[in-house]
Amino acid sequence: MGSLSVPTDIFNPLDINTFTQESQMVLNFISDYYKNVENFPVQSQVEPGYLWKNSPNTPPNSPESLETILDDIRSSIIPGLTHWQSPNFFAFFQANASTAGFLGEMLCTGFNVVGFNWITSPAATELERVVMDWMGKLLNLPSPFLFSGNGGGVLHGSTCESIVCTLAAARDALLKEVGGDKITKLVVYGSDQTHFSLQKASKLVGIPPSNFRALATTASTGFGLCAHDVRKAMQEDVASGLIPLFLCATVGTTGCGAVDPIESLGHVAREYGVWFHVDAAYAGSACICPEYRHYLDGVEHADSISMNPHKWFLTNMDCCCLWVKNPRSLVDSLSTDPEILRNEATESMGVVDYKDWQIALSRRFRAMKLWVVIRRYGVANLMAHIRSDISLAKRFEALVKTDSRFEVVVPRRFALVCFRLKPPRKGEDDDDGSKLNRKLLGAINSSGRAYMSHSVVGGTYTIRCAIGTTLTSQQHVEAAWKLIQEKADHFLLV
Numbered sequence: 147m148g149s150l151s152v153p154t155d156i157f158n159p160l161d162i163n164t165f166t167q168e169s170q171m172v173l174n175f176i177s178d179y180y181k182n183v184e185n186f187p188v189q190s191q192v193e194p195g196y197l198w199k200n201s202p203n204t205p206p207n208s209p210e211s212l213e214t215i216l217d218d219i220r221s222s223i224i225p226g227l228t229h230w231q232s233p234n235f236f237a238f239f240q241a242n243a244s245t246a247g248f249l250g251e252m253l254c255t256g257f258n259v260v261g262f263n264w265i266t267s268p269a270a271t272e273l274e275r276v277v278m279d280w281m282g283k284l285l286n287l288p289s290p291f292l293f294s295g296n297g298g299g300v301l302h303g304s305t306c307e308s309i310v311c312t313l314a315a316a317r318d319a320l321l322k323e324v325g326g327d328k329i330t331k332l333v334v335y336g337s338d339q340t341h342f343s344l345q346k347a348s349k350l351v352g353i354p355p356s357n358f359r360a361l362a363t364t365a366s367t368g369f370g371l372c373a374h375d376v377r378k379a380m381q382e383d384v385a386s387g388l389i390p391l392f393l394c395a396t397v398g399t400t401g402c403g404a405v406d407p408i409e410s411l412g413h414v415a416r417e418y419g420v421w422f423h424v425d426a427a428y429a430g431s432a433c434i435c436p437e438y439r440h441y442l443d444g445v446e447h448a449d450s451i452s453m454n455p456h457k458w459f460l461t462n463m464d465c466c467c468l469w470v471k472n473p474r475s476l477v478d479s480l481s482t483d484p485e486i487l488r489n490e491a492t493e494s495m496g497v498v499d500y501k502d503w504q505i506a507l508s509r510r511f512r513a514m515k516l517w518v519v520i521r522r523y524g525v526a527n528l529m530a531h532i533r534s535d536i537s538l539a540k541r542f543e544a545l546v547k548t549d550s551r552f553e554v555v556v557p558r559r560f561a562l563v564c565f566r567l568k569p570p571r572k573g574e575d576d577d578d579g580s581k582l583n584r585k586l587l588g589a590i591n592s593s594g595r596a597y598m599s600h601s602v603v604g605g606t607y608t609i610r611c612a613i614g615t616t617l618t619s620q621q622h623v624e625a626a627w628k629l630i631q632e633k634a635d636h637f638l639l640v
């Protein structure tokens with residue numbers, strides 16, 4: 147073999163003095179980062195391959211100092227970051243970081259337990275049950291979704307995972323009735339605004355691509371799914387020998403914040419006996435405030451609902467809450483019963499074994515994080531956090547409306563504003579305004595002073611300004627608007 151040599155010092159990767167000292171260094175490093183985060187270009191300006199080209203192509207044989215590593219992070223990694231914690235980040239949906247979320251994450255990482263079943267860390271499982279019922283009560287979910295009402299919840303890493311798991315549960319429950327050979331007949335329904343995670347999940351659980359329905363939405367329903375259209379699609383599918391399986395409604399779509407009518411969709415779902423899932427990944431957090439809770443009206447008709455505290459609930463990545471009315475259906479689909487995991491607690495059937503509620507075996511102690519966030523801030527402050535973001539979004543929307551060159555494309559519901567420059571007059575080189583707005587967005591983002599993203603809603607290219615990073619305040623929103631106007635001046639002149 148080559149020159150790999152054994153270190154001479156005694157190697158202790160969890161030496162407590164080093165742990166304390168170096169953790170403190172990293173904490174200081176992160177505090178400095180937050181202090182300076184506004185000074186970096188929000189969207190990373192590096193070229194593809196920038197890091198790959200300049201990195202050693204073999205790993206070090208001997209230890210390097212933490213100072214050296216942090217220096218490299220400062221000089222090579224930070225320039226390649228898009229700063230999601232910058233107050234000038236308005237793209238996609240925010241990923242809230244907070245002190246409590248960070249502390250919870252530290253505790254989760256520090257204990258580093260793997261609570262895949264109850265006995266591998268009873269506190270991890272039981273705290274997750276507690277915190278899922280807390281969150282369910284914050285959203286005023288009907289009791290059948292709570293453990294206290296014979297339903298239950300689980301923390302996943304992402305909505306994508308939650309949808310795969312519920313879809314698998316729905317598939318297996320239905321196939322048990324109609325026969326496994328019918329899998330090619332099953333149909334999944336959403337709208338053209340539904341997050342692509344539904345399509346991905348359908349592929350993963352073996353639904354033929356031609357049996358995935360993304361029903362068209364229009365401005366007349368605020369880009370919400372129309373129950374009548376869903377009923378018609380299901381009727382037609384049944385008539386042609388297909389079997390409706392799963393309907394996904396969204397509260398707060400990614401593209402434009404649209405809300406599907408849960409109540410009326412719930413009735414259609416019951417009529418056709420399909421599994422009804424509510425995806426409230428983004429806007430679910432807002433529904434803790436009584437004035438937004440009506441968006442969940444009708445959720446009693448759903449079989450499952452999910453939302454992401456890692457977006458708007460001050461909970462650092464990753465954290466997705468999924469509630470199901472019938473946990474047995476998840477377990478029936480996802481459990482295996484391997485000999486190596488046999489234990490008395492499981493056999494007593496008196497405990498939750500969360501490995502059977504998710505894809506992976508190993509799982510993080512995410513409940514710790516959400517529990518610390520809720521306790522440290524309290525419900526009143528969590529509501530205040532949501533309300534303050536929504537009032538900033540109202541402010542931004544009002545600013546857009548003061549400038550006649552612009553329009554708000556979709557009425558704002560939460561803290562996402564979809565706007566664009568009105569298209570130029572007919573006959574000019576731009577057909578529908580998409581070229582112009584794409585250029586405008588490019589100019590905003592390459593300035594480094596703000597970062598926004600886009601969507602296409604009802605065929606219209608729109609710029610999305612999603613307000614809600616933890617550090618964003620009115621001055622940032624106003625500066626972003628000024629920047630947009632400045633860039634628009636430039637494009638409309640040339």
Ligand SMILES: *Cc1c(COP(=O)(O)O)cnc(C)c1O
Binds near residue numbers: 239303306307427466
């Ligand atoms: C962000 C988002 C998702 C995807 O969430 P992940 O946790 O990243 O999988 C799904 N649905 C909606 C409506 C979203 O906004």
